[in-house]
Amino acid sequence: MSDQSRRMEGEGGGELSILYRENERWLARSLERRFGDQDIEDLAQETWLRLASAVSFSDVRHPKAFLLRIATNLASTRRRRRELALRAEAGAAVRDCIDADQTDRVMLIQIVLGLPESLRDVFLLSRIDGLTNAQIADRLGISPKTVEWRMTRALAHCAAQLRR
Secondary structure, eight states, rough: OHHHHHHHHHHHHHHHHHHOOOOOHHHHHHHHHOOOSTTTTHHHHHHHHHHHHHGGGGSSSHHHHHHHHHHHHHHHHHHHHHHHHHHHHHHHHHHHHHHHHHHHHHHHHHHHHTTTTTHHHHHHHHHOOOOOHHHHHHHHOHHHHHHHHHHHHHHHHHHHHHHH
16 A cells, blocks of 8 residues: 555545555556656646545546546646746846846947047947948048048947946
8 A cells, every 4th residue: 555545544535545546557657648757746646635635536426537637737737837937037038138238238329429529420430320431531521541540449449448
């Protein structure tokens, strides 16, 4: 006799004890086929505990179907709880990424705004507007070599700020 069966008899559950002995292995195999071997022992034990606290056994016409229904409901509840926990974790990770992205954007904007105006103009025309050095030179009325020099200085300034 298993420990579970002894406990059921000790609690005055003679009918339950008989039902348990007759269906213990069947329930375990059925749960394993249906749900795999993950947490089967816990699921089976919880099924018997639910059964013990819920019914008068004389009212149960199809004990195997009733046991399987209880186990299926318990497994569904567990699955939903796991999914909710995973969603909560994923949501927290996304919020963390969004917060980090927003923080990074604010920091980058501050760095760019902190550039001297001549360097900032070249940087924005190149990186934001996508203009070539020659196009920037034409627009600002400076030589392409000056555009290159200013861009080098702007990038060095940004890199130094990011290292802080």
